[in-house]
Amino acid sequence: MISRRRFMQFGAAVMGTRLAWAGTARVLPARLPIGLQLYSVGEDLQKDVAGTLRQVRAMGYERVETAGFGGLTAREFRTQLDRTQLVCPSTHLQMGKRALELLFEDAHMVGAHYVVSSGMFSSKSGEQTVDDYRVMADRLNEMGRKAKDAGLQYAYHNHNFELRKLDGDRIGYDVLLKQTDPGLVDFELDCGWMVAAGYSPVEYFRQYPGRYRMLHVKDFVATKSASTSLAKDERPQGTELGRGHIDYKPILMAAARAGIHDYYVEQEPPFLEMPALAAVKVDYQYLRAL
Numbered sequence: 417m418i419s420r421r422r423f424m425q426f427g428a429a430v431m432g433t434r435l436a437w438a439g440t441a442r443v444l445p446a447r448l449p450i451g452l453q454l455y456s457v458g459e460d461l462q463k464d465v466a467g468t469l470r471q472v473r474a475m476g477y478e479r480v481e482t483a484g485f486g487g488l489t490a491r492e493f494r495t496q497l498d499r500t501q502l503v504c505p506s507t508h509l510q511m512g513k514r515a516l517e518l519l520f521e522d523a524h525m526v527g528a529h530y531v532v533s534s535g536m537f538s539s540k541s542g543e544q545t546v547d548d549y550r551v552m553a554d555r556l557n558e559m560g561r562k563a564k565d566a567g568l569q570y571a572y573h574n575h576n577f578e579l580r581k582l583d584g585d586r587i588g589y590d591v592l593l594k595q596t597d598p599g600l601v602d603f604e605l606d607c608g609w610m611v612a613a614g615y616s617p618v619e620y621f622r623q624y625p626g627r628y629r630m631l632h633v634k635d636f637v638a639t640k641s642a643s644t645s646l647a648k649d650e651r652p653q654g655t656e657l658g659r660g661h662i663d664y665k666p667i668l669m670a671a672a673r674a675g676i677h678d679y680y681v682e683q684e685p686p687f688l689e690m691p692a693l694a695a696v697k698v699d700y701q702y703l704r705a706l
């Protein structure tokens with residue numbers, strides 16, 4: 417038997433250990449695969465697909481999301497993915513360049529499950545109304561239906577302009593979330609663009625459970641006010657993760673609670689401090705450390 421005093425000391429030591437562990441607990445599981453949206457290294461990819469993919473894999477990235485194939489066919493690109501032991505669960509569709517059926521064939525060829533797009537307006541961004549978003553919601557449902565028929569899953573990727581307040585203080589992005597069929601349309605949340613527009617990813621996870629399957633993780637240099645424009649002089653400047661103003665710890669903790677397992681680093685050009693490949697290495701190391 418031990419004395420009451422000794423028992424209390426032991427209990428305090430255990431509690432102190434637990435509190436210390438809680439303070440350093442990981443935000444993400446240690447072996448969660450981190451992906452890269454290849455748009456971030458698009459110029460390098462155009463020059464040397466094989467060499468760029470080798471460098472991306474050597475950094476520690478295990479998966480990629482495409483935005484084009486660097487000038488190769490989907491079959492040729494898949495060969496390079498296999499050689500570098502990278503997988504491609506998601507691809508952004510290059511809308512308008514080829515028939516949708518052929519884009520879906522390309523997605524299957526590179527091994528993707530998700531096909532993603534954004535925008536899809538007939539008018540320029542900044543000129544939309546609530547009715548425009550209702551029309552787009554119908555288009556997304558149709559896209560989702562076609563993707564499902566092709567054995568794929570469609571997802572919509574946001575920028576910042578969808579979060580601009582429209583007539584009656586409605587938000588176009590909310591219209592898309594409310595008027596798309598959850599069985600047909602998933603969402604890939606670009607956390608950086610949402611924060612840049614002045615909104616919280618954590619709150620959107622709470623308001624729309626089950627709608628988000630993938631995240632884009634990017635950082636921006638702090639601005640004086642929120643930005644809902646992609647115009648050159650109004651959009652925020654991209655920077656490496658951890659070097660901007662976005663606190664990703666609460667966002668990623670909420671994402672984990674929301675059941676999101678696919679995380680893609682994406683950094684917006686221009687790259688001012690270092691070349692793109694060096695920047696996405698910094699991005700990877702930041703996210704892996706969490």
